[in-house]
Each structure stands twice: as C-alpha cells, then as structure tokens.
Amino acid sequence: MLFAGVIGIVIFAIVLGFFLSGDSEDYSEDIEVASVTLSGWPLPVFQGSPDQAIGARAPAISTKTTLDETVKLNPADGIARVIGFFAHWCPHCQREIPRITAWLDENNLPNRVEVIIISSAVDSTAPNYPPSAWLRREGWQGPILVDNAATDIATGYGLSGFPYWVVLGGEGKVITRTHGALSDAEFSSLVDQALQSLTNNTENR
Amino acid sequence: MAILFTVLLILGVVGTVTVRFAGPQTLRNELQQSALPLAWLVAITATAGSLYFSEVAGYTPCEFCWYQRIAMYPLVLTLGVAVRRQDPTVIYSAIPLAVVGALIALYHYQLQLFPDQSSLCSSGAPCTFRWIETFEIVSIPLMAFVSFSLIIMLLLINNRTRPVPEEPHR
Numbered sequence: 001m002l003f004a005g006v007i008g009i010v011i012f013a014i015v016l017g018f019f020l021s022g023d024s025e026d027y028s029e030d031i032e033v034a035s036v037t038l039s040g041w042p043l044p045v046f047q048g049s050p051d052q053a054i055g056a057r058a059p060a061i062s063t064k065t066t067l068d069e070t071v072k073l074n075p076a077d078g079i080a081r082v083i084g085f086f087a088h089w090c091p092h093c094q095r096e097i098p099r100i101t102a103w104l105d106e107n108n109l110p111n112r113v114e115v116i117i118i119s120s121a122v123d124s125t126a127p128n129y130p131p132s133a134w135l136r137r138e139g140w141q142g143p144i145l146v147d148n149a150a151t152d153i154a155t156g157y158g159l160s161g162f163p164y165w166v167v168l169g170g171e172g173k174v175i176t177r178t179h180g181a182l183s184d185a186e187f188s189s190l191v192d193q194a195l196q197s198l199t200n201n202t203e204n205r
Numbered sequence: 206m207a208i209l210f211t212v213l214l215i216l217g218v219v220g221t222v223t224v225r226f227a228g229p230q231t232l233r234n235e236l237q238q239s240a241l242p243l244a245w246l247v248a249i250t251a252t253a254g255s256l257y258f259s260e261v262a263g264y265t266p267c268e269f270c271w272y273q274r275i276a277m278y279p280l281v282l283t284l285g286v287a288v289r290r291q292d293p294t295v296i297y298s299a300i301p302l303a304v305v306g307a308l309i310a311l312y313h314y315q316l317q318l319f320p321d322q323s324s325l326c327s328s329g330a331p332c333t334f335r336w337i338e339t340f341e342i343v344s345i346p347l348m349a350f351v352s353f354s355l356i357i358m359l360l361l362i363n364n365r366t367r368p369v370p371e372e373p374h375r
Contacts, residue, residue, distance in 0.1 A: 090326035180324035
C-alpha cells in the first residue's frame with residue numbers, strides 16, 4: 001500500500017515535471033560563435049614548463065568579433081599580443097576578467113602591444129550565457145573574438161584549460177604560455193614579456 | 206524538473222525518517238516491508254534523473270559524475286533482482302556501493318562549493334560546474350549524495366534483508 005502510494009507520487013511528479021518544463025530561452029548564437037580559419041601549424045597542447053611551443057610560430061586566425069566584424073589576425077605583423085582565452089561558464093574566468101579590465105583601466109598598454117580576448121567553449125545551456133553580455137557587463141571595452149563551436153582556435157593554440165594566456169612576439173612566435181587565474185603581477189609580467197620581445201627584435205636588427 | 210527531483214528527495218528523506226522514528230507501528234511495519242522496493246525505486250529515479258540531465262537537458266557529465274553513475278546504475282539491477290528474489294544478502298553488496306557513491310558525491314559537492322581548490326577550468330566538463338542550483342544550494346552531486354544516503358537508510362531498516370540467524374544445532 002505504502003509502496004504503491006509512493007510509486008504513484010513519483011510517476012505524477014515526473015509527468016508534471018515534463019509538462020512544466022518549458023523551453024529554455026532561445027538565444028541567437030550568431031555573435032557568440034563563428035566560422036573560423038587557422039593558417040599555419042597548431043601549437044602543441046600546453047602542459048606547463050618546459051613549454052615545447054616557446055619560439056614556435058602561432059597560426060594566423062580569421063574569425064569574427066561578437067559585433068559580427070571580420071577579423072584577420074596575423075601574428076607576424078610586428079605587434080606583440082597577449083591573447084586570453086575565456087569560457088563564460090568558468091568561475092575562474094569570471095573572477096579573472098574584472099581584474100584584467102581593472103588593470104587595463106589603471107595602466108596604459110605600451111605601443112605595439114595588444115591584449116586580445118577570445119571567447120571559446122560557448123555553451124548556451126551553461127550559466128553566464130551569452131559570453132558577449134558577460135564580458136561587456138564586466139567592463140571589457142575591446143573587441144571580443146569568437147571561436148567556433150568546435151573550439152578550433154583554442155585547440156590550435158594548445159589550450160588545456162581556462163583561463164589560458166598566450167604571449168606572442170612581433171614576429172608571431174610564442175614568448176610564453178600559461179593557464180589558470182593570474183594575479184595582477186603575473187598579468188603585468190605577461191605584458192612586460194610582450195614588450196621585451198619587441199625590444200629584443202629591435203636590438204637584433 | 207530539477208525542482209521536482211529535489212522535492213521528491215526531500216519528501217523521501219523526511220518521510221522515511223518520520224515514519225521510522227515517529228510514525229504509528231502499522232506504518233513503521235509497512236515501511237520495513239516496503240523498504241527494499243523503495244530503495245530500488247530511489248535507484249531507478251536517480252538513474253533516470255541522471256540520464257534526463259545528460260541526454261535530454263544536455264548537461265555534460267564530468268569525471269566525478271561518471272564515478273557516481275558507476276556506483277548508482279548497478280544498484281538498479283542488484284536491488285531489482287533482490288526485490289524479485291527477496292534476497293536477504295543484497296545488503297552486503299548494495300550498501301558498500303552506496304557508501305562509495307555517497308562519499309564521491311560529497312567530495313564532488315564540496316568541489317562545487319570551494320572551486321578555488323584549483324585555479325583552472327578543464328576544457329571539457331569541469332567538476333566545479335553547477336549545471337543546476339535549486340533553492341541556491343541543491344546541485345546534482347548533493348542530490349546524488351541524498352539518494353545514496355536514502356538507499357542506505359532504507360536497506361538498513363528493511364527487516365526482510367536481514368539474514369535470519371541460524372538456530373544452533375543440538
């Protein structure tokens with residue numbers, strides 16, 4: 001009798017649950033993912049020090065921003081870049097972005113050094129979606145490049161976890177890579193290494 | 206659906222504890238008689254729920270989710286066979302499995318509560334990820350922990366699973 005009653009309650013609850021489960025809000029993904037093209041050899045997966053990718057030339061990227069603007073990123077164009085890969089659902093990324101935007105507000109980037117954000121591993125069923133809204137809400141002013149659904153850019157740059165940073169010199173070669181949450185000092189160090197690579201290139205000419 | 210699974214679990218735990226320790230004798234007897242089928246029902250519901258979240262809702266199971274599934278899914282078969290055969294020895298295999306599952310679920314839940322144990326999110330399905338958050342504290346690992354605990358509780362109070370001690374030969 002008791003068991004039958006419990007069975008009845010469970011079945012009723014499950015049926016009720018299916019009827020009450022509405023469709024999740026349908027977000028357009030047109031500006032959260034895009035078709036991407038990489039040119040060149042992919043970097044090996046980052047597995048800490050010693051990093052096999054140091055000195056390797058990073059692949060060129062063709063993608064879009066969240067504003068649907070086409071971007072062709074040629075790493076060897078003489079501009080040093082600090083490229084950050086972020087996932088909207090990652091709690092460490094969510095804590096990292098406000099620190100980065102605050103650092104950029106308080107410090108001027110050196111000439112010919114860029115900081116770029118790439119939104120990857122987008123999941124419309126995951127929290128903090130869409131990433132474009134999250135990044136804007138946290139005060140990110142610059143362009144937000146988007147990866148495709150298969151995370152080809154992240155894979156091509158050797159991502160093994162979020163958040164992930166790749167520093168490229170002006171000739172498009174990897175200066176350093178790191179992943180995990182960074183302190184302000186550690187992020188400053190990445191920018192300094194990018195600037196140092198430009199100085200070294202100038203001295204070597 | 207997450208809210209309904211949560212409410213069912215809460216009702217199950219509260220109902221079991223209330224009847225076992227404060228209910229009338231007739232209801233307590235009926236609970237003891239029905240405890241093994243009820244434990245089987247909890248295992249079925251937990252298994253169905255986990256499959257709903259991954260195959261219908263689209264949530265990706267992480268590493269610890271799979272360990273909990275490894276502990277829960279066999280209970281559907283073992284408890285089902287035990288119900289059919291009225292097997293008193295199922296307690297020796299089901300409870301250790303449920304205890305292991307409960308411990309893994311508890312560890313997984315504290316990973317979600319304190320994600321700073323690591324500074325990195327894996328590129329696949331991180332175990333710190335809270336796919337659902339019912340009433341702001343109930344996540345999938347917590348529901349799994351309560352399910353395993355409920356199964357253990359029901360198996361312990363089921364007098365039909367306790368082996369009858371043999372009478373000494375004279």
